Amino acid sequence: MRNETKCLTIPPVSLEGYDSLTVPVYRASTIRYPDASSFAARFERDTDGYTYGLYGTPTHRYLEYKITELEGGARTILAPSGQAAITNTLLALLHAGETVLIPDTVYGPVRDFAQNELRALGIRAVFYDPCDLKALASLLDDQTRLVWVESPGSVTMEVQDLPAIVEMAHAKGALVGCDNTWASPLNCRPLDLGADIVVEALSKHFCGHSDVLMGSVTLRDPGLGQRLKAAFGRIGIGVSPDDCVLVLRGIETLAVRLKRAAMTARAIADWLERHPLVEKVYFPALPGSPGHEIWKRDFAGSCGVLTFSLVNSVNAGIIKALDALKLISIGASWGGTKSLIAPTSLRDLRTVKPWIGPDYLLRLSIGLEHPDDIREDLELFFSSLEATAGEPNARDGTGRMVERNKQTLAEEMPLKSRSELS
Numbered sequence: 237m238r239n240e241t242k243c244l245t246i247p248p249v250s251l252e253g254y255d256s257l258t259v260p261v262y263r264a265s266t267i268r269y270p271d272a273s274s275f276a277a278r279f280e281r282d283t284d285g286y287t288y289g290l291y292g293t294p295t296h297r298y299l300e301y302k303i304t305e306l307e308g309g310a311r312t313i314l315a316p317s318g319q320a321a322i323t324n325t326l327l328a329l330l331h332a333g334e335t336v337l338i339p340d341t342v343y344g345p346v347r348d349f350a351q352n353e354l355r356a357l358g359i360r361a362v363f364y365d366p367c368d369l370k371a372l373a374s375l376l377d378d379q380t381r382l383v384w385v386e387s388p389g390s391v392t393m394e395v396q397d398l399p400a401i402v403e404m405a406h407a408k409g410a411l412v413g414c415d416n417t418w419a420s421p422l423n424c425r426p427l428d429l430g431a432d433i434v435v436e437a438l439s440k441h442f443c444g445h446s447d448v449l450m451g452s453v454t455l456r457d458p459g460l461g462q463r464l465k466a467a468f469g470r471i472g473i474g475v476s477p478d479d480c481v482l483v484l485r486g487i488e489t490l491a492v493r494l495k496r497a498a499m500t501a502r503a504i505a506d507w508l509e510r511h512p513l514v515e516k517v518y519f520p521a522l523p524g525s526p527g528h529e530i531w532k533r534d535f536a537g538s539c540g541v542l543t544f545s546l547v548n549s550v551n552a553g554i555i556k557a558l559d560a561l562k563l564i565s566i567g568a569s570w571g572g573t574k575s576l577i578a579p580t581s582l583r584d585l586r587t588v589k590p591w592i593g594p595d596y597l598l599r600l601s602i603g604l605e606h607p608d609d610i611r612e613d614l615e616l617f618f619s620s621l622e623a624t625a626g627e628p629n630a631r632d633g634t635g636r637m638v639e640r641n642k643q644t645l646a647e648e649m650p651l652k653s654r655s656e657l658s
């Protein structure tokens with residue numbers, strides 16, 4: 237063999253005795269077949285077998301298997317974003333003339349997709365109040381193919397009664413799919429609660445470091461899993477094995493990251509609730525938050541993502557005051573190690589119950605920084621708000637509020653978290 241040809245052959249390196257603690261990156265577009273007859277029979281291979289890079293390499297299988305195990309499902313399919321996981325699931329399942337029921341509080345881009353692409357395909361997308369089971373029951377009919385659930389809801393955090401929704405939907409022959417991104421399977425397992433489909437935006441908690449876009453769909457029924465896997469393949473959905481190992485790495489620290497962020501978020505939420513400039517805190521772990529009782533029943537814990545609104549007198553100054561923050565970044569894609577805040581307008585994002593609250597809600601994604609540094613940064617924001625509104629101290633004008641809030645959050649945390657995470 238000439239050297240030119242030797243450049244193209246794979247040396248006979250043995251994998252014997254190589255047992256790494258990590259999952260290797262297997263890259264491939266092309267899969268080799270041992271002989272022509274196995275190539276001819278390649279589509280008879282098990283769907284977990286290897287036929288083409290688009291349908292997955294061993295690296296993909298490791299991640300699919302891991303997520304399937306965590307969700308308690310039969311099969312997982314990976315997609316290049318959480319959004320792609322949701323939209324392609326809807327495309328694969330729904331036909332013209334059928335109805336999908338979508339919560340009013342759904343992730344904004346999914347609402348957009350439903351109102352544009354789904355409607356253009358002749359699929360009816362009907363929005364429902366996430367907390368009104370009676371209204372949902374009245375929308376379910378023989379054309380309803382799928383009820384979508386996102387719990388807690390985007391920004392306003394309504395926890396939905398998934399088992400009750402499943403019962404109603406199944407009685408009408410409809411499937412139930414749940415976006416479980418906020419909880420992750422460590423804090424909620426929608427398939428155990430009766431859902432047929434669970435989606436995670438792996439870009440958030442799973443990856444956990446704000447540098448990968450990926451999504452997953454996990455199915456309880458192997459037949460439905462096979463159908464979706466085939467549909468995703470036909471549409472041409474695939475992800476990079478390099479990204480898969482980053483998500484696999486993220487999963488190894490998922491539990492500790494979630495616990496730490498949840499503890500800090502609970503302490504920050506308690507502090508915000510007592511703050512005179514705060515109107516309302518939206519966080520399922522707080523008593524009084526919409527669906528808190530359901531959260532206690534169906535969830536094992538929370539994460540670092542919460543929302544709050546401000547009292548009327550300071551609302552006009554929000555955008556300017558956010559520039560006072562030094563530690564917390566302004567940005568949307570939550571679930572990473574660094575704290576984020578996003579001023580969010582719900583005006584165009586609610587149609588069943590048009591939004592009549594403040595122009596902006598503030599969504600916080602609490603990261604892994606020291607809780608007191610996060611609180612001190614938020615204090616810069618509140619001071620800037622007060623300066624803008626020209627009110628030295630909104631509620632009583634004595635400065636007592638500042639004193640009251642000086643106790644360190646870190647000292648309070650362990651007790652709080654114990655009750656929350658139990």
Ligand SMILES: *Cc1c(COP(=O)(O)O)cnc(C)c1O
Nearest residue numbers: 317318319343415417437439450
């Ligand atoms: C971010 C997010 C998505 C979309 O995930 P991407 O990977 O950013 O496309 C879907 N659902 C929820 C609840 C999200 O927060």
